[in-house]
Amino acid sequence: MSEEFREPKPDSPVQPVSLTLDDRFRFRCHKGIACFNKCCENTDILLTPYDLLRLKNRLDVSSREFIDRYTRDCELDSHGMPGLKLGHREGSTACVFLTPEGCGVYADRPAACRYYALGHMALRKKDSPTDEEAYFVVKEAHCLGHHEPQEQTIREYLAEQGVDRYDTANREWRRVVLKKRSAGPAIGRPTQRSFELFFLASYDLDGFRAFVASEGFRKAFDLPQAEYVRLLTDEEALLQFAFRYLKQALYGEQSIPVHPQVAAARAERQREQMASRAAMSAEERARLQDELYASLLDDDKPAGDKS
Numbered sequence: 001m002s003e004e005f006r007e008p009k010p011d012s013p014v015q016p017v018s019l020t021l022d023d024r025f026r027f028r029c030h031k032g033i034a035c036f037n038k039c040c041e042n043t044d045i046l047l048t049p050y051d052l053l054r055l056k057n058r059l060d061v062s063s064r065e066f067i068d069r070y071t072r073d074c075e076l077d078s079h080g081m082p083g084l085k086l087g088h089r090e091g092s093t094a095c096v097f098l099t100p101e102g103c104g105v106y107a108d109r110p111a112a113c114r115y116y117a118l119g120h121m122a123l124r125k126k127d128s129p130t131d132e133e134a135y136f137v138v139k140e141a142h143c144l145g146h147h148e149p150q151e152q153t154i155r156e157y158l159a160e161q162g163v164d165r166y167d168t169a170n171r172e173w174r175r176v177v178l179k180k181r182s183a184g185p186a187i188g189r190p191t192q193r194s195f196e197l198f199f200l201a202s203y204d205l206d207g208f209r210a211f212v213a214s215e216g217f218r219k220a221f222d223l224p225q226a227e228y229v230r231l232l233t234d235e236e237a238l239l240q241f242a243f244r245y246l247k248q249a250l251y252g253e254q255s256i257p258v259h260p261q262v263a264a265a266r267a268e269r270q271r272e273q274m275a276s277r278a279a280m281s282a283e284e285r286a287r288l289q290d291e292l293y294a295s296l297l298d299d300d301k302p303a304g305d306k307s
């Protein structure tokens with residue numbers, strides 16, 4: 001169902017016409033339609049961090065519990081960057097939240113469900129600093145909504161589906177993913193540690209909160225007390241902070257102040273590493289990067305959580 005992060009394929013239901021927000025398309029989905037629920041009986045829904053936040057709160061479970069009970073693992077790229085998909089009902093391909101009356105989590109359904117029957121792609125051209133949004137109509141044979149007479153612009157449809165809040169909340173995360181995907185082999189093999197960090201900050205918000213609350217994190221990062229309080233009490237602020245943290249840890253985009261003594265120690269460590277880097281093999285470079293991420297996590301993780 002979700003077409004996010006994928007290119008349209010020749011045999012795909014994704015119509016090969018790229019649309020903008022002001023283009024019109026014909027579609028209407030409603031409870032009385034003969035195909036009601038069909039689209040939720042065979043799903044492949046990629047979850048975003050904000051999807052998880054909304055769903056775990058709706059179900060009143062921790063992020064870890066939500067991941068364990070309602071999701072499936074997937075990979076976001078050919079390097080194995082970890083992602084999550086919505087789970088299936090046992091023994092079927094139906095969404096785990098499908099009920100005979102329709103979606104069991106409708107007010108908090110994921111962004112991909114809100115987009116349907118549209119596909120969305122954020123593309124960044126080489127050397128361009130900004131993302132380009134492209135929309136595609138997804139016409140699956142079972143979906144009769146395309147035969148309904150209603151027509152609307154993409155903008156109107158997305159507003160009606162409440163997509164905006166999800167897009168805003170996930171925007172920086174998408175940038176992290178795009179950057180990681182588009183970096184290609186030039187940046188080297190992504191390390192296991194970078195994947196762990198990505199997973200923690202993207203999906204396990206309760207685990208990330210514990211990380212931010214840890215003594216090690218406070219020793220490493222120089223945030224005002226009021227900011228700590230905000231991060232520990234406002235989940236949406238914490239999620240945005242998680243994306244900042246990812247950009248800093250994975251790409252060196254410094255936006256979170258580091259305590260001067262920690263910064264000096266890290267700079268010294270990096271200088272030593274850089275000095276011997278030129279002579280290293282690709283495996284040695286990957287091991288070094290592992291150690292760098294390990295030091296970030298081990299410095300900052302709460303005691304007793306050094307997995």
Ligand code: SF4
Pocket residue numbers: 039040043045095096097098099102103104105106109110113
């Ligand atoms: S979350 Fe709801 S709308 Fe989305 S696939 Fe599941 S049942 Fe359907």
Ligand code: SF4
Pocket residue numbers: 028029030033035036037038039040116117142143144145146
């Ligand atoms: S019209 Fe399409 S989106 Fe709506 S219930 Fe039917 S199959 Fe699902």
